[in-house]
Each structure stands twice: as C-alpha cells, then as structure tokens.
Amino acid sequence: xxGVSQSPSNKVTEKGKxxxxxxxxxxGHTALYWYRQSLGQGLEFLIYFxxxxxxxxxxxxxxxxxxxxxxxxxSTLTIQRTQQEDSAVYxxxxxxxxxxxxxxxxxxTRLTVV
Amino acid sequence: AQTVTQSQPExxxxxxxxxxxxxxxxxxxxxxxxxxxxxxxxxxxxxxxxQEAYKQQNATENRFSVNFQKAAKSFSLKISDSQLGxxxxxxxxxxxxxxxxLVFGQGTRLTINP
Numbered sequence: 235x236x237g238v239s240q241s242p243s244n245k246v247t248e249k250g251k252x253x254x255x256x257x258x259x260x261x262g263h264t265a266l267y268w269y270r271q272s273l274g275q276g277l278e279f280l281i282y283f284x285x286x287x288x289x290x291x292x293x294x295x296x297x298x299x300x301x302x303x304x305x306x307x308x309s310t311l312t313i314q315r316t317q318q319e320d321s322a323v324y325x326x327x328x329x330x331x332x333x334x335x336x337x338x339x340x341x342x343t344r345l346t347v348v
Numbered sequence: 349a350q351t352v353t354q355s356q357p358e359x360x361x362x363x364x365x366x367x368x369x370x371x372x373x374x375x376x377x378x379x380x381x382x383x384x385x386x387x388x389x390x391x392x393x394x395x396x397x398x399q400e401a402y403k404q405q406n407a408t409e410n411r412f413s414v415n416f417q418k419a420a421k422s423f424s425l426k427i428s429d430s431q432l433g434x435x436x437x438x439x440x441x442x443x444x445x446x447x448x449x450l451v452f453g454q455g456t457r458l459t460i461n462p
Contacts, residue, residue: 265448267448267449269450276452276453276454276455277439277450277452277455279449279450279451282448282449289448290448290449293449323391325391325393327393333443333447333448333449333450334381334400334443334445335398336383336395336398337395337450338395339385339392339393339394340392341390341391341392342391342392344391
C-alpha cells in the first residue's frame with residue numbers, strides 16, 4: 235500500500251477482554267516495528283520484526299502482550315486480559331532500508347480499556 | 349541506557365517567525381543517529397530530519413535545520429518561516445549504530461499562531 239495502515243483506528247474494550255491490533259506495512263518493507271504511546275510513559279518500543287522473525291521483543295511489557303507477523307507482511311499485536319494501564323496509542327512503523335534511515339509510521343490505534 | 353530530554357513541553361510562536369526546539373541526549377556511544385519526528389493531530393509520526401553523528405555538517409531539509417553539538421550532546425531543531433501546518437507535537441529521537449529501535453524524548457507541543 236501507499237502507507238502503513240493500522241486497524242482499527244480506535245478501539246474501546248472492557249477490562250479483561252482480549253484485543254487484536256493490526257498493522258499492514260508498506261509493500262516490500264521487510265522491517266516492522268510496534269511502539270506504544272501513553273501519557274505517562276511517552277513513546278516506548280515494543281517489538282521489531284525482520285521478515286517474520288522478531289529479533290527484539292524486549293519492549294513487550296508483560297506476557298499478556300504478543301505479536302506475530304505472517305508472510306513478511308501483516309502484523310498483529312495481541313493484548314490478553316486487558317488492563318486499564320494498557321490504554322494508549324499503539325503505533326506501527328515499517329522500513330525498507332536500514333532503520334538508521336528512519337521509519338514510516340502509521341496513524342496508530344487508540345486503545346481505551348474501560 | 350540512552351535517554352533523550354526535551355526541556356520545553358510547549359512552545360508558541362507567530363506565523364512566519366523562527367522557532368528552535370531543544371533536545372539533549374545521553375549516551376556513551378560514539379556513533380549514532382538522531383531524528384526529529386512531527387506528530388500532527390492525525391497521530392501519524394512524520395520524519396522531519398535526521399542526522400548522522402559522525403557527520404560534522406548540520407542536516408537541512410527546506411525550512412527545517414538542526415544544530416548538532418556532539419560534545420554537548422545537543423540536537424536542536426530550527427524551523428524557519430513557520431507555517432500554520434507546522435503546528436504539531438515534535439519528538440526528538442536517538443538510535444545507536446546497529447540498533448533498530450528509537451529512544452524518544454517526551455515531546456514539545458508547538459503551536460503556530462496566525
């Protein structure tokens with residue numbers, strides 16, 4: 235696609251429910267990144283994919299968080315048993331070249347846990 | 349661990365004025381990359397400018413330029429002839445050589461007034 239696409243744009247869920255956030259990177263971009271943006275913590279790295287592998291998942295805050303990428307394209311971030319502190323904007327980005335040249339970000343999914 | 353500090357939570361200037369956003373960082377690395385990203389209300393993070401630490405020359409992109417002071421670990425962004433469309437959150441970010449993830453500052457909310 236022309237840009238990084240994320241869905242849904244906004245999601246409201248009840249505490250304790252599972253949610254799936256989707257990221258569709260720019261076609262041909264081999265690297266994909268997830269970040270979380272919250273009022274208290276700012277922008278935090280969650281996980282990085284190269285192809286379908288995740289060499290760095292050091293930012294996932296707990297085992298309730300997981301992510302996968304299939305076909306070297308679409309990625310899904312899953313949060314199980316959501317908590318109120320999971321409320322944030324989840325941003326996805328992708329890059330064609332090395333990350334040092336900068337990423338292209340999507341518009342994010344705003345997750346609200348009530 | 350690297351840290352990035354943006355000391356100005358908010359700034360406001362008149363259209364056509366020049367504005368400078370401050371950023372300092374802390375690292376023991378000798379080579380790294382620095383970025384400024386803009387986040388308008390659409391939430392999409394847009395790369396404004398990047399700087400490679402081993403390059404002495406300050407990066408410039410049209411109305412945007414940086415003042416990179418490696419010894420002082422300072423990386424400020426200058427916006428010349430500011431426009432209403434420059435209104436956004438601006439984030440300074442750091443990436444060490446060979447890494448994939450960005451470390452962001454807390455952001456500066458910039459408002460350009462007509």
